[in-house]
Amino acid sequence: MKDRQYTTKELFRRFQPYFKPYWKTLVLDLFCAGLTTLCELVLPMIMRYITNQGLYHLAELSVQTILGVVAIYLALRIVDCVATYYMAGVGHIMGAKIETDMRRDAYQHLHQLSNTYYNNTKVGQIMGRITNDLFDVTEFAHHCPEEFFIAGVKLVIAFIILMRINVLLTLIIFLIVPIMVAVCMHLNFKMRDVFRRQRNQIGELNARIEDSLLGQKVVKAFTNEQMETNKFETDNRQFFDIKRDSYHLMAVFNATTHAFDGAMYVSVLLFGSIFMIKGWVAAGDLVAFLLYVTTLIATIRRIIEFAEQFQRGMTGIERFLQIMDADIEIFDEADAVEMGEPKGEIAFHNVSFEYPDDHNQVFKNLNLTIHPGEKVALVGPSGGGKTTLCNLIPRFYDVTGGEITIDGKSIKHFTLKSLRHNIGIVQQDVYLFSGTIYDNIVYGRPDATREEVMEAAKRAGAHEFITELKDGYDTYVGERGVKLSGGQKQRISIARVFLKNPPIIILDEATSALDNESEYEVAKSLGRLSEGRTTLTIAHRLSSIRNSDRILVLTHDGIVEEGNHEELLEKHGIYDQFYRMANELK
Ligand code: ADP
Ligand code: MG
Numbered sequence: 080m081k082d083r084q085y086t087t088k089e090l091f092r093r094f095q096p097y098f099k100p101y102w103k104t105l106v107l108d109l110f111c112a113g114l115t116t117l118c119e120l121v122l123p124m125i126m127r128y129i130t131n132q133g134l135y136h137l138a139e140l141s142v143q144t145i146l147g148v149v150a151i152y153l154a155l156r157i158v159d160c161v162a163t164y165y166m167a168g169v170g171h172i173m174g175a176k177i178e179t180d181m182r183r184d185a186y187q188h189l190h191q192l193s194n195t196y197y198n199n200t201k202v203g204q205i206m207g208r209i210t211n212d213l214f215d216v217t218e219f220a221h222h223c224p225e226e227f228f229i230a231g232v233k234l235v236i237a238f239i240i241l242m243r244i245n246v247l248l249t250l251i252i253f254l255i256v257p258i259m260v261a262v263c264m265h266l267n268f269k270m271r272d273v274f275r276r277q278r279n280q281i282g283e284l285n286a287r288i289e290d291s292l293l294g295q296k297v298v299k300a301f302t303n304e305q306m307e308t309n310k311f312e313t314d315n316r317q318f319f320d321i322k323r324d325s326y327h328l329m330a331v332f333n334a335t336t337h338a339f340d341g342a343m344y345v346s347v348l349l350f351g352s353i354f355m356i357k358g359w360v361a362a363g364d365l366v367a368f369l370l371y372v373t374t375l376i377a378t379i380r381r382i383i384e385f386a387e388q389f390q391r392g393m394t395g396i397e398r399f400l401q402i403m404d405a406d407i408e409i410f411d412e413a414d415a416v417e418m419g420e421p422k423g424e425i426a427f428h429n430v431s432f433e434y435p436d437d438h439n440q441v442f443k444n445l446n447l448t449i450h451p452g453e454k455v456a457l458v459g460p461s462g463g464g465k466t467t468l469c470n471l472i473p474r475f476y477d478v479t480g481g482e483i484t485i486d487g488k489s490i491k492h493f494t495l496k497s498l499r500h501n502i503g504i505v506q507q508d509v510y511l512f513s514g515t516i517y518d519n520i521v522y523g524r525p526d527a528t529r530e531e532v533m534e535a536a537k538r539a540g541a542h543e544f545i546t547e548l549k550d551g552y553d554t555y556v557g558e559r560g561v562k563l564s565g566g567q568k569q570r571i572s573i574a575r576v577f578l579k580n581p582p583i584i585i586l587d588e589a590t591s592a593l594d595n596e597s598e599y600e601v602a603k604s605l606g607r608l609s610e611g612r613t614t615l616t617i618a619h620r621l622s623s624i625r626n627s628d629r630i631l632v633l634t635h636d637g638i639v640e641e642g643n644h645e646e647l648l649e650k651h652g653i654y655d656q657f658y659r660m661a662n663e664l665k
Contacts, residue, residue, distance in 0.1 A: 085397050093396070112166060116229050170225060216399075229381075270386065273325040459653075569593065630644060
């Protein structure tokens with residue numbers, strides 16, 4: 080997927096609402112910034128006064144006057160300390176709060192995105208976006224308004240003061256400023272591009288690491304460690320190349336600003352001295368001029384240093400918005416209602432479906448009705464669309480034609496939450512979260528009591544093996560349940576569904592990955608689970624579906640055979656063929 084790029088204006092427009100809850104802090108922060116700026120601007124004025132008095136009116140200058148002036152300056156410095164404390168502390172914390180808010184929003188949005196998004200996006204990239212990429216937002220959120228405000232105030236006030244001292248000299252100095260700004264802006268935009276590439280490449284690196292580490296066992300089995308390292312090194316090198324580009328650009332940037340600094344100082348020295356010789360400016364004026372130019376240069380320097388942070392922040396915000404602007408493809412219709420507890424009749428009416436961005440039609444005008452409490456099995460060749468059909472019922476994908484109804488009402492009519500609440504799914508790959516066995520079962524209904532969790536485990540046939548473990552229900556399952564066998568994991572996932580207690584059950588090859596003994600155990604649990612519920616079972620082991628009320632044979636041409644086990648055998652069709660093949664294998 081090509082990521083959208085945003086203009087600076089757009090980035091600001093979208094970022095600005097995040098300041099809203101903290102506007103008071105922001106205003107106070109800017110006020111403090113104003114105070115520190117004033118303190119800084121006062122010193123050259125004092126120096127000018129003292130120099131001119133010393134040179135031209137020494138007789139009028141008393142120690143008392145000096146003490147008075149210094150006392151004022153000291154008071155200002157104290158104010159400056161307090162203001163600086165506020166800016167550095169509270170200002171940064173405001174930035175961190177904004178960063179935290181954005182991270183929460185991005186995370187929340189991620190959970191609403193459809194399977195299609197995840198099929199096309201690398202998890203490593205997403206992780207980077209909501210962690211590292213947002214780091215720079217704290218600095219950005221705090222410094223961006225502050226630095227621009229300080230620079231603006233300083234430039235304007237310094238300009239006014241300098242103009243009052245000497246117009247010609249001021250104009251000479253300020254002639255350099257616009258050129259400097261233009262050049263720096265140009266370099267700045269180049270920098271944004273480099274930071275974009277840098278962020279993207281970090282994402283690629285993350286994705287590569289994740290892929291390779293999750294596939295550790297396969298890497299080892301094929302002894303492809305060196306190949307993995309080489310692939311990684313290619314990405315790692317590319318990352319270096321981008322970093323090199325960014326340092327190169329920063330070097331150009333710094334050198335350029337030094338050149339402009341030099342030009343300003345040289346101008347003041349040259350023209351200022353000539354003006355002084357000519358008697359157009361006083362010595363104290365020249366001192367003040369030099370000091371103001373120093374302040375100006377320091378300000379511009381800060382802005383320039385900030386430019387890097389600014390661009391990093393902008394890149395972070397851009398990558399954040401790319402998540403926030405990813406379409407939530409599957410959502411509640413405006414008039415969606417709660418489903419309540421359905422009887423469990425599921426019907427497909429002329430359903431057509433193709434995967435988004437694939438356009439390979441999986442179903443065309445499929446019709447099917449499953450009655451409440453009926454046990455229906457789906458069999459058929461791999462890739463025939465069994466899993467896809469199951470995914471349409473809880474709206475993991477939306478049909479592209481026709482409609483699916485539950486108890487006669489379109490599933491789009493119900494809220495997603497209530498629809499999914501009524502459907503229990505057991506799949507071949509079980510996903511266990513890191514945590515304890517208890518945590519994983521209670522996930523099915525987070526408000527369940529410990530007794531209910533144990534009851535669910537008993538019905539799923541999991542209680543026995545769980546209590547045999549050293550820590551029982553409090554045993555840590557390890558990442559993705561690596562410490563448990565396939566059959567054990569599957570029974571935990573079934574307990575989860577027992578706890579949820581939905582009226583509709585979908586079993587997608589739930590026993591396919593298991594050995595015979597576990598299959599037997601799990602099949603018993605599944606039998607108990609499907610009692611009294613509408614059940615749709617997909618299985619390639621025909622033994623487990625023999626007793627279904629109805630068996631459907633699904634191929635690329637749709638449902639081609641239908642009936643119970645005996646009826647289908649008599650037809651001598653695909654099912655019969657499957658059945659005989661399965662028996663030959665035994
Ligand atoms: P089955 O479960 O019967 O083996 P599937 O429902 O998984 O079959 O797949 C049906 C067809 O849809 C296959 O051609 C498969 O390649 C395709 N398919 C499955 N998942 C996706 C996906 N996420 N994106 C695009 N095509 C898919
Ligand atoms: Mg499948």
